[in-house]
Amino acid sequence: GRGLPSLAEVVDGAEVIPYAVLCQTVRQNDSVLAKAVRGTLAVPDWRSFCEQITSLYNDVKRKVPTSAGKNADYIPELASFDPELYSIAVVTVDGQHLSLGEADSDFPIESCSKPFLYALACEDLGGEAVHKHVGREPSGVAFNAFTLNKDNVPHNACINSGAMMTASLFHAHLPLADRFKKLTSGFADLAGRQKVRFNQAVYLSEKNTAHRNFALAYFMKRFNAFPEHVNFLEAVDFYFQSCSIDVTCDKLAAMASTFANNGVSPLSGATVMQPRVVKDSLQLMYSCGLYDYSGEFAVRVGLPAKSGVSGCIYMVLPGLLGLAVWSPPLDSVGNSVRGIEFCRRFAEEFNCALLDLIFDTTLAGSHATEKSADEDNVEDLPKPSRNNSKLLQKLGSRRLDAAERARVRSLSARK
Known part of the structure; x- marks a missing residue:
């Protein structure tokens, strides 16, 4: 039957x-x-979780004025965005979805494209082939600096030179038009088969003001960093195209959720990339994703993330969810001021940094025995979590009160 x-x-x-x-x-x-x-469900108490996210969203909106940052003005199209625009979207590995603010408004993906481009290049060629031409280390200098590593290749795929290099590798045997189709198709698959669009105005704006990026390309050419037979100026153009794809907060969160779900889109159920590629991409984001703030973000937030100068940030909680924030005003290093603050408060609220999944600092902080200053404080240190999956499952219902948060900060300071 x-x-x-x-x-x-x-x-x-x-x-x-x-x-x-x-x-x-x-x-x-x-x-x-x-x-x-x-x-x-990965987030069992969805209603409580949504209430907490909404509270965080409103709190950041109220306490972080847009005057705390400034829209990127070296790309004219980005300078024209309303600084009051502010949106957040969450997609879990089960496909649950929350959006707040202007989450369906288009904005250019900019540097948030870099881990996706890197992942798709690794999926196409394999990680070993890609890493013959781009490294894995933080550069320690500005994202557009004239520097290469000891092997005369870019330090990593999250800086401009590294992204131009991965752009040169992506389906390099195909005509540029076909390569762009492959790229947008890959982005759409990551977003659960939601279409993404090319923003011609942003592309032209990028290209007409990209003197430093062209200089970077010639700098790499001088040191034979590009593969043989690669048209390096075409690679630069393709890099501009990859940064000029319009997404929304909803779509960006969906793309991040595919990373969170080990390469399988929670929205379509399709396998987009292999788990090893996802792992390499998340490690790249964790160490290099926030420009010159990457190390500080790893300490304060502790999750893989990537930012772009259009004001977007997406963050991945492996095995749980993808989250995207968009607010155009940027801080001095090029990250969204509201986006950074939301991510920081999210991590503090839920105590969900990667190391918190190994060391349950909340339980250690809540139940450790108080000791005098001259006693051994070994018992106060975080204990390895005996069941990481249970720790993740608490996300929908786990909310630290002010005393618990202060206790965790105190423990961290003593270490």
Whole structure:
């Protein structure tokens, strides 16, 4: 016969669902509702989680004025954005979705494209081939600096020279038009088959003011950094195109959620890239994703993230969710002032940095025995988490009160 109905067919129009039918259907489905019935959602208390995110969003909007930063003005199209625009989107590995503010408004992806371009290049060629021409280390200098590593290749794929290099490698045998189609198709797959669009005005604005990027390309050419037979000026042009793709906060969060879900899009269910590629991309983001603030972000937030000068930041909680923030005013190193503050408060609120998944600092801080100053404080140090999955599962219901947050900060200071 036809077999069991889908979960949607069971629920649609039904006032009463027979218990046996519901149980059988849930066992054979992997939808959000099926996981909710089974109690296996990555964020089990979704309503509480949404309330907390909304509270954080409003708090940052109220306490961080747009005057604390300034729109990027070296790319004229970016200078024209309303500085009051502010949006947040979250997509979990189960496909649950939350958006606040202007989350469906288009903006150019800019440097947020770099880890995606790197990942797609690694998926195409393999990581070893890519890393013959681009390194893995933080550069320690500005993102557009004239510097190469000891092997005369860019330090990493998150600085301009490194992104131009990965652009030169991506389906290099194809005509430029076909390469661009491959790129936008890859971005769309990461976003759960949501289409992305090319922003011609931003592209022309980028190209007409890109004297330093052209100089960087010639600098790399001088040291034979590009592969043989590569048209390096075409690679620069392709890099500009990759930065001029319009996304929304919703789409960017969906792309981040594919990274969070180990290369499988939570929205489409399609495998977009291999887990090893995702791992390499997240490690790159963790060490190099926030320009000259990368090390500070790793300490204060502790999650893989990438920023762009259009004011967007996306962050990945592996195995849990992707999050995107957009607010155009930037700080002195080129990161969104509201975006950075939201990410910082998010990490503090949920205590979800990568090392918190190994060392449960909250439990150590809440239950450690108080000792005098001259006693050994070994017991106060964070303990390795015995069950990381349970720690992740607390995200929807775990909210540190002010005393707990102060306790964690105190422990960190003593270390």
